[in-house]
Amino acid sequence: MDRSGAEVLRRRIEEQEHWERAPAVRAGHQDRSDPDRDDLREMGSGIRLYGYEQLHEVADGHRALVTWRVCKRLRDGYWERDLIREREDRSSRNPSNAGRKI
Secondary structure, eight states, X not given: OOHHHHHHHHHHHHHHHHHTTSHHHHTTSSOSXXXXXXXXXXXETTEEEEEEEEEEEEETTEEEEXXXXXXXXEXXXXXXXXXEEEEEETTOOOOOOTTXXX
């Protein structure tokens, strides 16, 4: 295995260990592995951050493109899907949150 392959494997093991922090996963009440693993971007204490969803919404009486960050939070022993409002853009530009820390 080359260095790149080893890094991919190390990351995958880290992601799986993080997922298994949920008691529901360990007890077999939730999927054994994250079904959204391919979209996972970051992990933190009790949170998993994925990609973005953009929705047109009305905000302050104006139509706006609102960017939501998809996440899963560890609540009551289960990973629960949630959305974090990232930005509201009335000019329809793409989000830029590179380097954002959890």
